[in-house]
Amino acid sequence: MNNRNTPGILIVGHGSPRREANDGFVATVARIATRLGAAALPTFFSLARPNIEDQVARLAGEGFRHIVLMPYFLYAGQHVSRDIPALVETCRAKHPGLRFEMLPTLEGEAGLEDVVVERLLPYVASDDALPVEGKAIERRSYEVIEKHLGQGGPRDPAERAIVRRVIHATADLSFARSLRIHPEAVRRGLEALGAGKPVICDVRMLQAGITHAGAEVLCAISAPETVHLAEKQKCTRAAAAMEVLKDRLDGAIVAVGNAPTALWKIMEMAAAGGPRPALVVGVPVGFVGARESKLALIESGLCHITNTSARGGSPVAAAVVNALAMLGKESSDA
Secondary structure, eight states: OOOOSSOEEEEEEOOOSOHHHHHHHHHHHHHHHHHHTSOEEEEESSSSSSBHHHHHHHHHHTTOOEEEEEEOOSSOOHIIIIIHHHHHHHHHHHOTTOEEEEOOOSTTOHHHHHHHHHHHHHHHOOOSOOOOSHHHHHHHHHHHHHHHHTTOSOSSHHHHHHHHHHHHHHOOTTHHHHEEEOTTHHHHHHHHHHTTOOEEESSHHHHHHOOSOOSOEEOOTTSHHHHHHHHHHTOOHHHHHHHHTGGGTTTSEEEESSOHHHHHHHHHHHHTTOOOOSEEEEOOOSSSSHHHHHHHHHHSSSOEEEESSSOOOHHHHHHHHHHHHHHHHHHHHO
8 A cells, every 4th residue: 555645646638549649748748747756647538548547546556545637638628627527537436535636727827828929939029129228128128028927917016016027137927927925025125125124135146136225235154153053053054144144134124045944044033933024035946945945935924025936046036125125216206
């Protein structure tokens, strides 16, 4: 018996009488399984094997008790809305101990729109002369970003300004979907900057990138006491640096662009009754601990701006803080 906490995943393709088409789908699912690090299997709705009943029986035999079906279909037509659910009910009757969950189709996924746009852009590229002056380049860039965002992204003007600046810094439109901005984040961030509270960074690259804050921008990662504390506690210097600066954390803005361990340390200290920053900009990049730390930040109760993927980095964190600072300047100049 295989006691598993994670579900078995079935990615459901239509199936084709052409073996080459089926082989391509199987290879795609294999790559997805590798990236997930999970049991993700290909299955066909019709015309090919293994079918849904085959793969459900296989996962049940391997000890799975929860099966997630992902229809690899663009639209919720008859197969997805009626035929596949009927097959699932047949499997449920044969395996009463299994829990089944069926996800939506790929319809409406903004990432698919990005793929289509990228493929078609070369055919509709503008013949307009490219700007060469700095301000004009920036202005054109934001026009392009707004065109891509369309009706997507935040409605709130301040939050939209943050998203635009992050996309401008990264040329990555996925941040329009993955950024998570706490309802109080803009207000608390602006209040902290207006009160002259410091911005505390995990790495020096981020410190150098925050150019509009108008306040102290601190980073203790290279301080001798940080090096000593990291050796003593057997932790990263980025985490130790947060503890070294703990007397400056309360009411400050903390920006983490590189080290998930720094983000975990901020949450650990706050949960233990320690200092609570006014805002945590937590966007560390990486495949080990980055996404997990960001999801934990969302649940931590701390006011935050973060995202829900492995993407991130110092340019993202700097863009968020600079956007807040520029919003504050615009407000004071109004």
